[in-house]
Amino acid sequence: MKTGAKILVESLQREGVEIIFGYPGGVVLPIYDELYDSSLRHILVRHEQAAAHAADGYARASGRVGVCLATSGPGACNLVTGIATAYMDSVPIVALTGQVPTNLLGNDAFQESDITGITMPITKHNYLVKDTADLGRIVKEAFYIAGTGRPGPVLIDIPKDVCTKVIKEPLVPEKVTLRGYNPTYRGHRRQIEKALQLIAAAERPVIYAGGGVILSNASVELVDFATQLGIPIATTLMGLGCIPGDHPLNLGMLGMHGTEYANFAITESDVLFSIGVRFDDRVTGKTDTFAPHAKIIHIDIDPAEIGKNKRVDVPVVGDVKAVLQDMLSMLKKNGLTDAWLKKIKHWKQHHPLTCPDDGRLHPQFVVRQMSELLGGDAIIVSEVGQNQMWTAQHYCFKNPRTWLTSGGLGTMGYGLPAAMGAHFARPDLPVFDVAGDGSIQMNIQEFGTISHNKIPVKIAILNNRFLGMVRQWQELFYDRRYSFTELPPVEFVKIANAYGIEGVKVESPDDVMPALRAALDCDGPFVMDFRIEREENVFPMVPAGAAINEMIGGHPR
Amino acid sequence: MKPHTLSILVENRAGVLSRVTGLFSRRGFNIESLAVGPCEEPGMSRITIVVIGDDEKIEQVMKQLNKLIDIIKVSDLTENERVERELALIKVTAEQGTSRAEIMQIASIFRAQIVDVGAKSLILQVIGDTEKIDAMEKLLRQYGVKEFVRTGTIGILRGSKTVTSSK
Known part of the structure; x- marks a missing residue:
C-alpha cells in the first residue's frame, strides 16, 4: 500500500529523473514530504517561472526530459511563461502542479486555478489526475509524450487528495500505447529519392538547418552530408552549434540578424534543403522573396510544419537523424558546387560580421573574447534582445546543445534560470549566461538560488542602461523617440554581493579578458557587469517584412 | 472558401471537446456547426465539425488536430461522396x-x-x-x-x- 505522493516520486525515479526544480506550497505538501527523504535531488528556486526555465535548460543541455514542480493557483500560473517558452522551442519538460482536492475542484477554492485549461494551448498534452490509480500510468505517458516525436512540455495537475490517498499500486505496462499518437520517424523512401535527385542536380544548393537538427542529435549526419556534397549550411538561431562555427561550409545564422552571406546565399540558391526548421517570420522576412529561385525540400517530424508558412516542393516527414542516415546511405557524389562555394567565399570575405575597434567597450568584443577564452567548451545561455543576437552572431559555437536561448517565445528572464538547469545537465562544462541589464532583472531573484546551491553560473551582463533591442527599433523606425526604454543605472555587483556572489564591474576593453578569466577561475557563481556602448545596434538587420537580402547596417554590395 | 465537414474520432475523455474547439478559435476559425456523440468503437467519440475556409487553411487545421494526443483520426468528408x-x-x-x-x-x-x-x-x-x-x-x-x-x-x-x- 502506497500514497499517491510516493507513487509519484517512485514513478519519476523509474523515468530516470535525477533532479527537479520546484517551489513548495499548500497542496503539494504531501509531495514535498515524500521528497524530504528521497534520493531525488530538488533545487529550491525563488520563483516558479525559474523552475520551468531551469527544467528547460536542463533538457536542452542534456537531451533528457526536465522536471519542475509547483503548487496550485499562483505557483502553477507562474510556470506558464516557462512552459510556453519550452513549447515554442520544442523542449521536453514535465511540469507537475498541485491542485486543490477533487471535491473542491471547480469551486473557486483557495489557490485554485484551472491550470490544465490555461496550459492547453502551450503544452503538447496535459493531464488532470482524478484517481490515484492512474498516477503511475500518467507519469509514464507524460515522459513518453514529452520526449518522443516533436518534443514538448507536458503538464500533470495532481489534486491533493490524489497524493494522500493510500492504494495498492497498480502495475504500469512497460510500453506506452496511445491510439492517437504515433510519430513518424522513418522518411518515405520515394520522397527521399526525390530530394536526393534535386540536390544532385543543384548548382547553388544551401542547407537551412534549425533546432530540429539539435533535438534529433543529427549534427554529425548533417555535417557529413554537407561535406560530402559541398553544400554550405545556414543555421537558424535554434540551430546554432549543429555545425562548428569555424567550419568552411558554415554560413552562420540567417534571417533578421543573420550574416549577409547567409542571406545572400539563401536568396540566390536553386535548391534549399530545409532541415528541422519552421520558416519563422524572423528567418524568412517577406515569405514571397525568401529563396525565390529555389526548389524547397523540407524534412520535419511534425507534418503540420510542412507547407505552414511557405510552399514546399519535396516534403519528407520523419526524424531528421533517421532521414539523413537514409540519405547518406543512398548518396551519389556531385561536383557542381565549386563555382558556388567560390562565390560564397567571396561574400564571406567582403561581408564579414564586424566589431568596432575604437578603444571603447563594445558588446561584440565582449562576446568575441568570451568565445576566444572558452573555445566552444562551454554552455552559453542568453537572455532575449540585443544580448542574444550579439552572442548568436559573434560567439563561435563548436557543438550542439551548447547554446540555449528562447528563440520562439523570446522570453526575457530565460537565461539565468536556464543556465542553472544547464549546470546540472553538464556539470563538466562552464556555463555562461549572456544577459542585458533589462532581462537580468526579470529573474534576478535567482541570484538567491545560485548562491544558496553554489551553482557556478557565470553571468555576463551587457549593461547599456537601455532595453536595447526596443531602443534600436525606436531609433531606426520611431524617429529616436525612446519611449520607456531607458533604465536607471544599477550596480549589479552590489546586488550580487548582497546575495553572497562575487562580481566585477568592467568599463574598458582591456579589462574584459581578466574579468572573464576571473569568472572562469571562480569556483562559484560570478557576475560581470560590462558597461558597454549605450547605443550600439545589432547589425546587419532585415527590417520586419522586407526581403532578407535587403539588409541595413551591412557592407555596400 | 467553402464549408468542409470534418469527421473527428477522439478518445472519450474529459476536456477533449475543449482541446478541439480551442484549437479552432486559436487559429481564427469559426465553427459553423458541431455535433458530438459516442460511436461504434468503445471508449471513443465522434465529433463532426463544419468549418468554412480555403483548402490550405483546412489542411493546416487538420494537421494541427492530428497533433492532439486524444485525437485518433481526422477526415475531411467534403472530398468524398457522403x-x-x-x-x-x-x-x-x-x-x-x-x-x-x-x-x-x-x-x-x-x-x-x-x-x-x-x-x-x-x-x-x-x-x-x-x-x-x-x-x-x-x-x-x-x-x-x-x-x-x-x-x-x-x-x-x-x-x-x-x-x-x-x-
Missing part, C-alpha cells in the same frame, strides 16, 4: 384557421413531422441537409418562428469507406 444530415425543431406561431393548415402543408412537402400541437403554436421536426432546413425555416418565417433549434451536421461516407481507427 450523406449529411441535421435535425431541426421549429416552433411556429399557428393560430387556428388557415395559417395552421398552410404550415401543415409545408411540413408535408418537407416530410417534416409535427411533434407538438399547442393552442397557438406547432412544433415541427425536420431532418435533412443544411440547405433543406434553411429553406424550410425561410418558408415558415412568414407565420412567425418563435424558436428554432438545430443539431449540428453529422455525416457519413457513402459506400463501404469508413472513418474508423483502423487504417
Whole structure:
C-alpha cells in the first residue's frame, strides 16, 4: 500500500529523473514530504517561472526530459511563461502542479486555478489526475509524450487528495500505447529519392538547418552530408552549434540578424534543403522573396510544419537523424558546387560580421573574447534582445546543445534560470549566461538560488542602461523617440554581493579578458557587469517584412 | 472558401471537446456547426465539425488536430461522396384557421413531422441537409418562428469507406 505522493516520486525515479526544480506550497505538501527523504535531488528556486526555465535548460543541455514542480493557483500560473517558452522551442519538460482536492475542484477554492485549461494551448498534452490509480500510468505517458516525436512540455495537475490517498499500486505496462499518437520517424523512401535527385542536380544548393537538427542529435549526419556534397549550411538561431562555427561550409545564422552571406546565399540558391526548421517570420522576412529561385525540400517530424508558412516542393516527414542516415546511405557524389562555394567565399570575405575597434567597450568584443577564452567548451545561455543576437552572431559555437536561448517565445528572464538547469545537465562544462541589464532583472531573484546551491553560473551582463533591442527599433523606425526604454543605472555587483556572489564591474576593453578569466577561475557563481556602448545596434538587420537580402547596417554590395 | 465537414474520432475523455474547439478559435476559425456523440468503437467519440475556409487553411487545421494526443483520426468528408444530415425543431406561431393548415402543408412537402400541437403554436421536426432546413425555416418565417433549434451536421461516407481507427 502506497500514497499517491510516493507513487509519484517512485514513478519519476523509474523515468530516470535525477533532479527537479520546484517551489513548495499548500497542496503539494504531501509531495514535498515524500521528497524530504528521497534520493531525488530538488533545487529550491525563488520563483516558479525559474523552475520551468531551469527544467528547460536542463533538457536542452542534456537531451533528457526536465522536471519542475509547483503548487496550485499562483505557483502553477507562474510556470506558464516557462512552459510556453519550452513549447515554442520544442523542449521536453514535465511540469507537475498541485491542485486543490477533487471535491473542491471547480469551486473557486483557495489557490485554485484551472491550470490544465490555461496550459492547453502551450503544452503538447496535459493531464488532470482524478484517481490515484492512474498516477503511475500518467507519469509514464507524460515522459513518453514529452520526449518522443516533436518534443514538448507536458503538464500533470495532481489534486491533493490524489497524493494522500493510500492504494495498492497498480502495475504500469512497460510500453506506452496511445491510439492517437504515433510519430513518424522513418522518411518515405520515394520522397527521399526525390530530394536526393534535386540536390544532385543543384548548382547553388544551401542547407537551412534549425533546432530540429539539435533535438534529433543529427549534427554529425548533417555535417557529413554537407561535406560530402559541398553544400554550405545556414543555421537558424535554434540551430546554432549543429555545425562548428569555424567550419568552411558554415554560413552562420540567417534571417533578421543573420550574416549577409547567409542571406545572400539563401536568396540566390536553386535548391534549399530545409532541415528541422519552421520558416519563422524572423528567418524568412517577406515569405514571397525568401529563396525565390529555389526548389524547397523540407524534412520535419511534425507534418503540420510542412507547407505552414511557405510552399514546399519535396516534403519528407520523419526524424531528421533517421532521414539523413537514409540519405547518406543512398548518396551519389556531385561536383557542381565549386563555382558556388567560390562565390560564397567571396561574400564571406567582403561581408564579414564586424566589431568596432575604437578603444571603447563594445558588446561584440565582449562576446568575441568570451568565445576566444572558452573555445566552444562551454554552455552559453542568453537572455532575449540585443544580448542574444550579439552572442548568436559573434560567439563561435563548436557543438550542439551548447547554446540555449528562447528563440520562439523570446522570453526575457530565460537565461539565468536556464543556465542553472544547464549546470546540472553538464556539470563538466562552464556555463555562461549572456544577459542585458533589462532581462537580468526579470529573474534576478535567482541570484538567491545560485548562491544558496553554489551553482557556478557565470553571468555576463551587457549593461547599456537601455532595453536595447526596443531602443534600436525606436531609433531606426520611431524617429529616436525612446519611449520607456531607458533604465536607471544599477550596480549589479552590489546586488550580487548582497546575495553572497562575487562580481566585477568592467568599463574598458582591456579589462574584459581578466574579468572573464576571473569568472572562469571562480569556483562559484560570478557576475560581470560590462558597461558597454549605450547605443550600439545589432547589425546587419532585415527590417520586419522586407526581403532578407535587403539588409541595413551591412557592407555596400 | 467553402464549408468542409470534418469527421473527428477522439478518445472519450474529459476536456477533449475543449482541446478541439480551442484549437479552432486559436487559429481564427469559426465553427459553423458541431455535433458530438459516442460511436461504434468503445471508449471513443465522434465529433463532426463544419468549418468554412480555403483548402490550405483546412489542411493546416487538420494537421494541427492530428497533433492532439486524444485525437485518433481526422477526415475531411467534403472530398468524398457522403450523406449529411441535421435535425431541426421549429416552433411556429399557428393560430387556428388557415395559417395552421398552410404550415401543415409545408411540413408535408418537407416530410417534416409535427411533434407538438399547442393552442397557438406547432412544433415541427425536420431532418435533412443544411440547405433543406434553411429553406424550410425561410418558408415558415412568414407565420412567425418563435424558436428554432438545430443539431449540428453529422455525416457519413457513402459506400463501404469508413472513418474508423483502423487504417
